[in-house]
Amino acid sequence: MTTQIHPVDHELIEAAAHVARTRCQGDNHTMAAAARARDGRIVTAVNAYHFTGGPCAELVVIGAAAAQGAYELDTIVAVGDRDRGVVPPCGRCRQVLLDYFPALKVIVGEDDRIRTVLITDLLPESYIWADHQLDAE
DSSP states (O other): OOOEOOOOOOOHHHHHHHHHHHHOOTTTTTTTEEEEEETTTTTEEEEOOOOOOOHHHHHHOOOOOEEEEEEEEEEEEEETTTEEEEEEOOOOHHHHHHHHTTTTTEEOOOGOOOEEEEEEHTTTTTTOOOOOHHHHH
């Protein structure tokens, strides 16, 4: 597998970091996500922590984007509260992001190792539930 590195969308990181600083307060909301839609819009969201497994910020941002009519996402990033910086998606989020957006770019890494990779590089050799959608394009 060859990892494809793409330019880092620093504006997207800052959007998520701003939401993490200003909206993540207390244990219920500890992560923020920002995604850039194909039309250039940035959509942000926070997680909804719950002991039953509430949705991660990346999953909430998918719904928030759809609610705004943005059904095609290009790039996504998650940032932790308390200045934790960029946080990679968990396994469940990786699978959902791959299923919804098989060409999605994801910002990962920390400090001077921030990079943007394809979701397929984060979940290699995986079945893509959305394969049938690729044939329609």
